[in-house]
Amino acid sequence: MTAAELIASGSQPDMGLTSYKFGEVRKTDVTIAKNYLHENELKELNRIVNMWLDFAEDQALRHKQVFLQDWDTKLDQFLSFNDREVLQGAERFAEKR
Numbered sequence: 001m002t003a004a005e006l007i008a009s010g011s012q013p014d015m016g017l018t019s020y021k022f023g024e025v026r027k028t029d030v031t032i033a034k035n036y037l038h039e040n041e042l043k044e045l046n047r048i049v050n051m052w053l054d055f056a057e058d059q060a061l062r063h064k065q066v067f068l069q070d071w072d073t074k075l076d077q078f079l080s081f082n083d084r085e086v087l088q089g090a091e092r093f094a095e096k097r
Contacts, residue, residue: 052078 019035034042055078059066066074076086 048079048082048084051082 017035018038034045037045052075079086
C-alpha cells in the first residue's frame, strides 16, 4: 500500500507510520513517505536509489543525451529489470499537482 492508502484505511495505529520524532505523530511526519517503511524496506529503497543514481551518472559520464521526458520511461524499465514493482496510475497523481 502507498502511504496515502495506509492513512486512508485507518487500519493501523499511528496512521501506519513506522518512524516519527518526539514520540508523537506530527504533520511533518505524515508527509514523508519513508516514515511508512520498515527497516528492511528502507535498506531496499536505499540500494535501488543508489543503483539508479549510478546508472544516471554513468549516462552523464558517457555523454548520453537523455531528455527529461525519457527518464520516466527509463525509470520504469530500470525498476522492471531489477524485478521491482512499477506503480501503475501514478500519472493521475502528477496531473493533480
